[in-house]
Amino acid sequence: MQELQWVLLMHPISTIKYIAQSAYAFWNPEYCKDDEFGRCSICGNYGRFKHGLVVRPESEIAVSCGWDKQFTEEINITNTLKCRYCASKFRVRCAAESMLKYFWKGKIISVAELLNGISEGRIDANWHALETTANDGIFTGLRSVNNVVRSEYFDNIERGRCKDGVRSEDLQDLTFSDNAFDVVIALDVFEHISDPLKAFAEVRRALKPSGVGIITVPLDRRIIKTKTIAKMDSGKIVYLDKQAYHSDPLRKEGAPVFTEFGMDMVDNLSSLGYNASWDIYKTRRTGVEQRVILLKKVTV
Ligand SMILES: [Zn+2]
Numbered sequence: 001m002q003e004l005q006w007v008l009l010m011h012p013i014s015t016i017k018y019i020a021q022s023a024y025a026f027w028n029p030e031y032c033k034d035d036e037f038g039r040c041s042i043c044g045n046y047g048r049f050k051h052g053l054v055v056r057p058e059s060e061i062a063v064s065c066g067w068d069k070q071f072t073e074e075i076n077i078t079n080t081l082k083c084r085y086c087a088s089k090f091r092v093r094c095a096a097e098s099m100l101k102y103f104w105k106g107k108i109i110s111v112a113e114l115l116n117g118i119s120e121g122r123i124d125a126n127w128h129a130l131e132t133t134a135n136d137g138i139f140t141g142l143r144s145v146n147n148v149v150r151s152e153y154f155d156n157i158e159r160g161r162c163k164d165g166v167r168s169e170d171l172q173d174l175t176f177s178d179n180a181f182d183v184v185i186a187l188d189v190f191e192h193i194s195d196p197l198k199a200f201a202e203v204r205r206a207l208k209p210s211g212v213g214i215i216t217v218p219l220d221r222r223i224i225k226t227k228t229i230a231k232m233d234s235g236k237i238v239y240l241d242k243q244a245y246h247s248d249p250l251r252k253e254g255a256p257v258f259t260e261f262g263m264d265m266v267d268n269l270s271s272l273g274y275n276a277s278w279d280i281y282k283t284r285r286t287g288v289e290q291r292v293i294l295l296k297k298v299t300v
Contacts, residue, residue, distance in 0.1 A: 036081055036284055041096040042138060043086035044110030052080035054247070071220045077288045086141055091216055091290050094281040095187055096138040098292040099214050101279070103127070103182070111138050118145045130176070130206065131185045134166040135249050138185060149181075152250065153189075171199040176206050183207075185214045192246070192255045194232040200272050204297055213274070213295030218246075221289065223262040230258045266293065273298050 034051035055072050081090040088096075096111050108114050117123040127147055131137040134150035144150075144165060151169035159168050160175035169175060171186060172195050184203045193199045203213045229241035237256055245254030269276035275296040282289050 034077065034081075034283075034286055038284075040083040040086060040088060040110065041093045041100065042088040042111045042142070043083060044112045045083065045085040047084045049081035049083055049090065051077065052082060054079045074220075074288045075218060077283055077286055078290045081283065088138075088140075090281075090283060092136070092138055092140075092187060094279070094290045095185065095214050095216055095292050097281070098279045098294060099138065099183060099185070099212075102212055102214075102294065112142055115139075115143055115145050115148075118147050119143070128181045129183045129185065130169075130181045132169065132171060132189055133185075133187050137187055149176075154250070171202055173198075174202045174206050178205050179208045179211075180206050181208065182211050183214060184211070187214075187216045188218060188246075190215060191217050191257050191259050191261060194230070194237075194258050196259050197272070200269065200274075200295075203295070204273050207297045209297060209299045211297050213293075213297075215293040215295060216290070217261045217265070217293075219261055219263070219265075219291055221263060223260065224264060226262045226265055226268060227260045228258065229260050230256060269293070269295060 036049045036051075037047065038049065039046045040049075053076050055075050078091045079089050082088065083093070100106075100108050100111070100114065104114075108117065114123065118125075118127070125147070129139075129148045131139050131148065131150050132152070134140065134152045137150070139148050139150055149167055150165070151167040153170055154163065154168040157163050157168035159170055159173065161168050171189065171193055184206055186199075186203070190196050190199065200213075207213065227241070229244060230237050230239045232238070241260075244257035244260075246257060248255035266276045266278055275298050276293060277296075278291045278293045280289060280291055
């Protein structure tokens with residue numbers, strides 16, 4: 001009780017906000033219908049994950065082939081449930097959890113804790129990560145450490161050069177030497193790559209023999225077979241199916257979708273020199289699934 005009094009005295013604004021939110025939630029059950037509570041695997045804080053909307057039915061750029069009401073709602077859930085402290089979304093927290101489990105088997109529970117461990121010398125100094133979505137990834141917004149390279153696919157910056165600490169990289173032609181990283185992270189990137197096979201080969205080349213790729217793609221479980229829906233021909237996009245774009249913070253017009261991945265993707269990746277598997281996560285209230293693909297490099 002004394003502790004509660006201390007919290008009320010020390011954090012009057014948070015307390016008022018909490019009481020107001022609770023009252024509003026009580027008055028309007030819709031307010032928190034799909035919200036969740038839990039510990040964030042990015043910042044380590046415990047709190048509310050807020051449901052929101054990223055794909056609106058009337059949106060012109062955030063459409064994809066075959067998207068319907070059910071899948072749109074799934075995308076809205078996995079791309080929100082945002083942490084109130086670090087704004088991370090459910091999909092990104094799942095990928096972070098997979099990475100932490102793979103390397104530290106539950107001993108490290110957040111990416112913030114991992115970065116503290118690296119800077120304090122408690123984590124192996126030879127552990128290196130490449131994150132290819134610097135603006136929307138598991139290291140976004142956290143402190144920078146030398147062991148983590150953050151990159152983006154910039155249109156007008158020479159590959160290998162940096163802009164505001166973010167390196168310009170194309171997954172189809174990485175500027176890194178062989179066996180450079182323990183982990184390469186590409187979250188909702190591969191559907192936008194015109195030659196995904198080349199990119200999967202590049203990730204494999206850049207991984208150390210014990211390394212792992214951590215990948216997410218929008219995955220409608222009703223779609224079994226992976227389909228190429230666009231390709232590049234003499235520098236121009238040629239659509240083989242209905243045009244599809246996803247919203248992109250770097251491009252107003254959105255990012256074109258080249259591949260619609262299906263449930264066969266893990267089998268397909270196993271033939272590309274990977275031992276591929278996926279971790280399956282579910283939201284607690286809505287039961288929506290997020291799959292995180294783990295690509296363990298197979299060396300002959
Ligand atoms: Zn967080």
